[in-house]
Amino acid sequence: MDPITLGAIVAALAAKAMERAGDEAVDAGFGAMRKIVDTLRRRFSSSEDSEGVEALARLSEAPDSPTRVRALADLVDDRTARSADLHEELGALVKEARDGGVDVDSISQVANGNQNVQNADINNSEINISQGPPPRQSG
DSSP states (O other): OOOOOHHHHHHHHHHHHHHTTTOSOOOHHHHHHHHHHHHHHHHHHHTTOHHHHHHHHHHHHOTTOHHHHHHHHHHHHHHHHHOHHHHHHHHHHHHHHHHTTOOTTOOOOOOOSSOOOOOOSOOSOOOOOOOOOOOOOOO
């Protein structure tokens, strides 16, 4: 499992914003989440980043899809690694969302595989780990 990155936080907030797009209520936190989506759309469109445009479109179709959230997270991590401006802009919007009451520190991740769990930089947080039934023994 990868550490929680700016991309993971941004993608999760974008998914939340897309889920709430039809809600009438607009609060400070939701406004910041909408700004994240708008910033990504503007950046991807202006740079003709078809991969970014496609990742956002796919997420808007199914904002509850962990696969699509992860795809956008990976793409945002890649783009912010190459653009200090984008990294700074998205970081400021994440801070704005946090200051507006959005719990950006409770981002969930799903890991499949060898059942190893890794955590880093976890402070004053609750961690829940659940596992399905143990594998059947053959024999």
